[in-house]
Amino acid sequence: MSVVAIPSAPAARLSREEWIMRLGVLLLVAWLMLTIAFPLWALLSKSFQNADGRFIGLANYVRYFSTPTLYGSIANSIGVAIVVTMIVIPLAFGYAYALTRSRMPLRSLFYAGAMLPLFAPSLLSAISLIYLFGNQGLLRGLLFGGSIYGPVGIVVAQVFYCFPHALIIAVTALALADARLYEVADALGTTNARIFRTVTLPGAKFGLINAAFVVFTLVVTDFGIAKVIGGQFNVLATDAYKQVVGQQNFEMGAVVGMVLLVPAVLAFAIDRVVQRRQVALLSARAVPFEPKESRLRDAALLCFCLVVVGLLIMVLGTAIWASFITYWPYNLSLTFKNYDFGTFDQSGWSSYANSVMMAALAAIIGTTIVFTGAYLVEKTKVFAGGRMIAHLLAMLPMAVPGLVLGLGYVFFVNASWNPLNILYGTLLVLVINCVAHFFTVAHITALTALKQIDPEFESVSASLKVPFWRTFRRVTVPICMPAILDIAVYLFVNALTTVSAVIFLYGPGTKLAAIAIVHMDEAGATSGAAAMASVIVATALAAKLLHILLDRVLFMRWQAWRRR
Amino acid sequence: MTAKTAPFLRVRNLTKRFGQFVALRDISLDVATGDFVCFLGPSGCGKTTLLRAIAGLDPQDQGLIEIAGRDVSHLPPAARDFGIVFQSYALFPNLTVAANVGYGLVNQRAGRAKIEARVAELLALVGMPEQGTKYPVQLSGGQQQRVALARALATSPGLLLLDEPLSALDARVRLRLRDEIKMLQRRLGVTTIMVTHDQEEALAMADCIVVMNQGVIEQVGSPQDIYRNPATAFVADFVGTMTFLDAEIAGPAALRVGAIELACPDAARFLKGSAVRIGLRPEEIRVRNIDGGTPNQIATRVTTLDFLGSFCRAHLKPEAAPNVAILADFSLNLMRDLAVAEGQPLTVALPPESLRVFSKPS
Numbered sequence: 001m002s003v004v005a006i007p008s009a010p011a012a013r014l015s016r017e018e019w020i021m022r023l024g025v026l027l028l029v030a031w032l033m034l035t036i037a038f039p040l041w042a043l044l045s046k047s048f049q050n051a052d053g054r055f056i057g058l059a060n061y062v063r064y065f066s067t068p069t070l071y072g073s074i075a076n077s078i079g080v081a082i083v084v085t086m087i088v089i090p091l092a093f094g095y096a097y098a099l100t101r102s103r104m105p106l107r108s109l110f111y112a113g114a115m116l117p118l119f120a121p122s123l124l125s126a127i128s129l130i131y132l133f134g135n136q137g138l139l140r141g142l143l144f145g146g147s148i149y150g151p152v153g154i155v156v157a158q159v160f161y162c163f164p165h166a167l168i169i170a171v172t173a174l175a176l177a178d179a180r181l182y183e184v185a186d187a188l189g190t191t192n193a194r195i196f197r198t199v200t201l202p203g204a205k206f207g208l209i210n211a212a213f214v215v216f217t218l219v220v221t222d223f224g225i226a227k228v229i230g231g232q233f234n235v236l237a238t239d240a241y242k243q244v245v246g247q248q249n250f251e252m253g254a255v256v257g258m259v260l261l262v263p264a265v266l267a268f269a270i271d272r273v274v275q276r277r278q279v280a281l282l283s284a285r286a287v288p289f290e291p292k293e294s295r296l297r298d299a300a301l302l303c304f305c306l307v308v309v310g311l312l313i314m315v316l317g318t319a320i321w322a323s324f325i326t327y328w329p330y331n332l333s334l335t336f337k338n339y340d341f342g343t344f345d346q347s348g349w350s351s352y353a354n355s356v357m358m359a360a361l362a363a364i365i366g367t368t369i370v371f372t373g374a375y376l377v378e379k380t381k382v383f384a385g386g387r388m389i390a391h392l393l394a395m396l397p398m399a400v401p402g403l404v405l406g407l408g409y410v411f412f413v414n415a416s417w418n419p420l421n422i423l424y425g426t427l428l429v430l431v432i433n434c435v436a437h438f439f440t441v442a443h444i445t446a447l448t449a450l451k452q453i454d455p456e457f458e459s460v461s462a463s464l465k466v467p468f469w470r471t472f473r474r475v476t477v478p479i480c481m482p483a484i485l486d487i488a489v490y491l492f493v494n495a496l497t498t499v500s501a502v503i504f505l506y507g508p509g510t511k512l513a514a515i516a517i518v519h520m521d522e523a524g525a526t527s528g529a530a531a532m533a534s535v536i537v538a539t540a541l542a543a544k545l546l547h548i549l550l551d552r553v554l555f556m557r558w559q560a561w562r563r564r
Numbered sequence: 565m566t567a568k569t570a571p572f573l574r575v576r577n578l579t580k581r582f583g584q585f586v587a588l589r590d591i592s593l594d595v596a597t598g599d600f601v602c603f604l605g606p607s608g609c610g611k612t613t614l615l616r617a618i619a620g621l622d623p624q625d626q627g628l629i630e631i632a633g634r635d636v637s638h639l640p641p642a643a644r645d646f647g648i649v650f651q652s653y654a655l656f657p658n659l660t661v662a663a664n665v666g667y668g669l670v671n672q673r674a675g676r677a678k679i680e681a682r683v684a685e686l687l688a689l690v691g692m693p694e695q696g697t698k699y700p701v702q703l704s705g706g707q708q709q710r711v712a713l714a715r716a717l718a719t720s721p722g723l724l725l726l727d728e729p730l731s732a733l734d735a736r737v738r739l740r741l742r743d744e745i746k747m748l749q750r751r752l753g754v755t756t757i758m759v760t761h762d763q764e765e766a767l768a769m770a771d772c773i774v775v776m777n778q779g780v781i782e783q784v785g786s787p788q789d790i791y792r793n794p795a796t797a798f799v800a801d802f803v804g805t806m807t808f809l810d811a812e813i814a815g816p817a818a819l820r821v822g823a824i825e826l827a828c829p830d831a832a833r834f835l836k837g838s839a840v841r842i843g844l845r846p847e848e849i850r851v852r853n854i855d856g857g858t859p860n861q862i863a864t865r866v867t868t869l870d871f872l873g874s875f876c877r878a879h880l881k882p883e884a885a886p887n888v889a890i891l892a893d894f895s896l897n898l899m900r901d902l903a904v905a906e907g908q909p910l911t912v913a914l915p916p917e918s919l920r921v922f923s924k925p926s
Contacts, residue, residue: 018640456654459621462641463648464668464719475656561658561699 017467021382028373029386032393034420035436039408040400046411047254064255070239074259077235080151081219081263084158088166088215089208091159095308096170098301100177101200101291105302111171113309116316118164119540121497121514123224123521124533125160128318129153130229130526136329149231157225160315162218163308166211173207174200177289209274213267220263221401223500224514228521228529236260237500240403244410244504254411257404268399316537323531339535344520344528347511352535355513358430359495363488366435366442371484374446375472379458391443398440402501405437410504425507433505434495442487449483450476481554489547493540570633572597572755573618573723578627580613587613588624589779595772598753600746602766605776606802611759612727614776618757619725620644632722644723647716651728653708655700661687661711662696668719686714691744706737713745717752724749726758730765742769763803767791775799797841797922806843807891810924813838819921822885827859827916834921841922846877848918849892851902851910860914864890869906878904880912890914 050056065071095114099107117125132139133148146152177200185195223237230238236256244253322328326335342348373394377387397405413424423429453476461471477484499514506515513532520529555562571594580588588610595601603611616622618629620641629637636644655664666683674682687693690710700708709729716724729745730738746769749756760766766773767787775782775790775798783795794800797808813834814820818827819842826842834840854861864880867889876899880890892912894904904910 017642454650454652454654456650456652457656459619459641459648460650460654460715461667462621463619463646463716463721463725464671465642466668466671470671471656475658478658561660561701 018382021376021380021468024372024376025380025383025386025390028369028376028390029393031369031373032390032439035432036393036396036400036405036439039405039412039436040396041408042412042415043254043257043404043408046251047258049251051251060251060255064252064259069234070252070256073234073236073239073256076151076233077220077237078263080154080158080235081216083151083155084162084219085212085215087155087159088162089170089212091308092163092166092170092211093174093204093208094301094304095163096167096174098305099171100174101289102298102301103291103293104298104305110305110309111167114167114312115164116312117161119493119497119544120316120319120537121224121499121517121533122157122161122222123228123499123517124319124530124537125157125315126153126225126228127517127521127526127530127533128315128322129157131318131322131328131530138329147231149229150233153229153231154226154233154235157229158219158222160312161222161225162215163312165218166215169207169211169214170204173204173211177203179287179289182289206274210271213271217264217267217401221260221403221500223403223503224518227499227518237401237403240407241503244407250411253407257407260401260404261399264401264404265399319530320534320537323527323534325527328527338527338531341516341520341528341532344523344525345516347516351511351516352513352532354427354510355496355536356539358427358434358510358512359492361427361431362434362438362495363492365431366438366491367484367488369435370439370442370487371446371477371480374443374450375476378447378450379455379476380468394443395440397437400437402437402498403503406433406501406504409433413505425505425510427510430502430505430510430512431495433501434498435491437498437501438491438494442490445483445487445490446480449480453479482551485547485551485554489543492543496536496540496543571595572599572632573757574628574630575614575618576628576630578614578617578624578629580610580617580622580624586779588617591627591779591781593774593781593784595755595757597755600749600756600758600769600771602770602773603757603759603776604763604766604773604803605761605782607761608778609776610779611761611774611776615725615727615757615759618723619646619648645721646723646725647719647721648725648727649709649712649716649729651731653700653705653712653732655708655712655715657700659699660696661692661698661700661703664700664711665696665714665718667715672719682718683714686718687711689717689748690714704737705733706741709733709741710744713748717754722755724754724756726756728759728761730760731762738765745769767803773803775802777802794843794920797843797925800843800920800922805846805891806920807846807889809842809844809888809890811840811842811921813840813921817916819919822882822888824862824882824884826914826919828919828921829916830919830921834923839924841924843920843922844890844914844918846891846893848915849880849890850913850915851892851894851898851904854911854913858913859916860919861911862914863909863911866904866906866908866910869904876904878910880910883909 047060048055048057050059098104099111104110129148131137133143133153134140137148181199181203182195185199190198221237223241226233226235226238227241236259240253240256240260243249243256323338324334324336325331326333326337337343341351345351373390377391377394380387409429412418413420413429415421423432457471457475458468461468497514499518502512503515503518506512513536517529517532520526520532573593573595575591575593578588578591579586591614603614605611613622617624620636620639623638627637628635631644631646656667659667662680662683665686666679669679669682683696684693687696690713692707692710692714695703695707700711703711713729726745730741733741742765758769767790770787772784773787773790774784777798783790783799785793790799790803794803800806801808809821811819811821811826813831813836814825815836816832817829818825819831819840820826821842828842850858863883865883867879867881869879870877875896876894878892878894880892882888882890898904902910
């Protein structure tokens with residue numbers, strides 16, 4: 001053997017390697033504490049204080065539950081959420097069934113079409129409904145004197161907004177079918193209806209339950225739609241905003257935030273329990289299901305999908321079309337004047353620049369922290385306790401509505417004792433808040449990608465005396481590049497479109513486009529709001545297209561090793 | 565085991581727990597320099613845990629590990645000087661074969677030309693010259709495992725660890741690679757430990773087999789030793805096939821199975837009257853050249869015959885003890901000569917020295 005192994009003092013260098021891992025885990029825990037746990041703690045403690053910051057026990061809660069206009073919102077929020085869930089889940093299931101269990105043409109295009117609402121702020125659908133059914137609505141006659149402002153408007157807008165979220169889960173649930181179960185059922189002479197009842201539905205059951213909770217939580221915690229189209233109908237999300245922004249009653253705002261946390265945490269907990277039971281259902285040896293030929297079924301499902309996707313496009317399209325209209329509905333000639341945002345809102349186009357800047361920073365900073373953090377959690381063996389805490393903290397934001405986290409930030413960052421209060425009103429605090437708010441999904445994506453990598457890579461590189469960070473850079477990151485891009489785009493699009501996470505946190509120079517929409521709508525400049533929403537949609541879609549393109553290039557060029 | 569002075573690897577009183585479960589219980593073991601050692605046992609016996617403890621990948625709770633006279637018990641893996649090959653190959657998929665093999669060399673700050681020469685040398689060594697520019701996904705399983713082997717050997721480690729390296733391969737490739745690994749190990753003289761659950765693999769490759777069960781070492785010995793003189797019923801059962809029968813010690817060199825009396829020198833180790841188990845390898849049963857003086861003759865009837873390719877496995881029922889079944893392997897030759905068939909009577913002899921006596925688990 002010509003090359004001699006070098007026995008030079010490896011012990012010292014190694015303790016350094018381990019030391020760096022430990023430092024990484026500590027930094028991660030500290031970051032998550034600072035950006036997730038402490039703000040929530042600040043919110044919790046605020047709800048037990050009076051305006052002077054003195055502890056007053058449950059007094060705020062007592063006042064909340066003895067004020068009908070306040071606690072009435074609980075029933076309103078839950079009622080609306082239940083109705084929306086009951087509409088969205090069957091729709092999403094039918095649509096997902098068409099995508100996964102039929103030979104209907106253009107399935108991937110139908111999937112992409114259904115994803116469109118993800119690229120718009122939630123309140124875009126509300127704006128569209130106002131253009132269609134509002135006081136000056138084109139189709140107002142269809143309401144027979146009823147009003148779109150209130151629960152009806154909220155429900156319709158929420159259905160539009162929640163549909164893709166439910167669809168993603170339903171498609172995943174239905175895609176995981178074992179063809180052999182169907183073959184066995186068929187061989188036993190089972191009728192189609194019975195197969196559907198005994199094989200299809202049970203297989204998708206957990207996915208549907210999961211989707212129902214996701215939709216329920218989305219509706220309860222969403223702020224934008226209720227703000228724009230809720231009218232006099234109070235819900236929890238708008239209450240929090242009114243208490244804090246309208247009445248400067250921070251303590252009551254904190255109480256509403258805590259109340260808002262309950263359904264979300266409950267849904268999250270139930271979902272965890274359900275998910276844990278799901279694992280046993282899937283076997284690694286399942287044979288993928290291939291739908292059989294059936295013209296009638298495919299035609300029926302195609303019609304259904306066309307109607308659904310048509311409605312989605314109509315809602316999205318109405319806002320975009322309306323943003324080019326001179327004077328709705330009296331002068332339908334096209335114009336660009338609605339895009340001269342300065343005439344509606346003093347921040348003009350600068351709020352859009354802020355948004356793009358903020359979203360880009362959130363994507364870059366967030367992806368770095370999330371992926372490195374997930375690597376430390378999944379692939380290192382130091383500080384078992386610390387890594388578990390980090391993982392739990394990373395899972396927490398899923399259960400925390402953006403509005404609640406935002407409120408927590410107000411109390412935490414704004415506190416006079418906190419040296420971080422120099423951040424208040426800066427773009428950075430918006431970035432940090434967004435990263436924290438969308439941490440969970442990004443974290444799970446990174447973990448999933450990392451779990452697919454051979455667990456022995458770290459062992460091999462240790463045996464070859466290669467420090468872990470070199471393997472991280474040379475092997476782990478390149479292999480996970482598609483997942484890393486996914487995370488970055490997810491963070492970018494969500495940071496761009498979110499309203500609730502940032503509504504309390506912007507400063508004079510850092511107003512975001514999504515907030516400008518709320519303000520223009522409040523001021524009655526709906527056309528400006530529609531125009532700004534359209535700009536956001538265009539930007540988010542452009543980011544997604546860039547992602548797809550980049551993915552292709554990556555696959556062709558840098559991921560040659562994936563091809564046989 | 566070949567006798568050498570100081571052992572290359574010394575393990576003393578190693579214990580490892582996973583919660584309540586004791587994976588390794590007070591293990592002590594010596595491995596001589598240049599030996600090929602197999603850890604053999606059923607899944608969950610602790611063999612992989614022991615290998616990973618030696619590597620430092622899953623450190624033990626208690627105990628001492630010395631490699632080449634150096635106490636490495638508490639050193640991290642990179643300070644222990646070993647190369648390792650996993651069942652999953654664990655090749656970096658985004659790096660070429662050459663980059664994989666040279667992965668550990670780059671860190672030694674050797675010159676580029678030197679690394680390239682060494683990589684070429686290693687690829688030639690494992691029989692894959694000129695394949696350095698391919699990616700792992702373009703290779704077959706056997707080829708990937710060769711690359712993994714080359715990568716593990718690249719830094720010339722003193723100890724080579726193989727964690728079920730052949731289990732993911734199909735039967736034919738496994739046989740070929742088995743011989744190649746053995747030849748390579750002999751040529752390089754690198755002390756090697758291989759974990760396997762395949763007794764045939766262990767018998768064919770190892771200089772020394774360590775049979776493990778439930779976190780303890782059952783027996784250490786050469787393949788012949790393990791096969792011929794299994795120390796416990798577990799070893800006898802796990803390595804090769806054996807018929808086990810309940811028996812009673814009838815005298816200093818005799819025992820009784822039901823109504824049958826058998827001569828057995830091994831019985832001398834036990835007290836008269838004690839209940840024991842005896843074991844008998846199927847291939848030891850004799851049918852030819854039985855005359856009046858042949859000891860331990862018994863009349864049996866062939867109940868079933870399993871055709872296993874090169875030989876047949878017969879289930880024999882002694883006439884004197886109908887609820888006992890004895891397995892016997894017969895060559896096809898013998899089957900033809902003696903016209904052995906199902907339902908036929910057959911007189912066989914159980915050679916006294918081939919009967920192994922084990923204490924009965926209480």
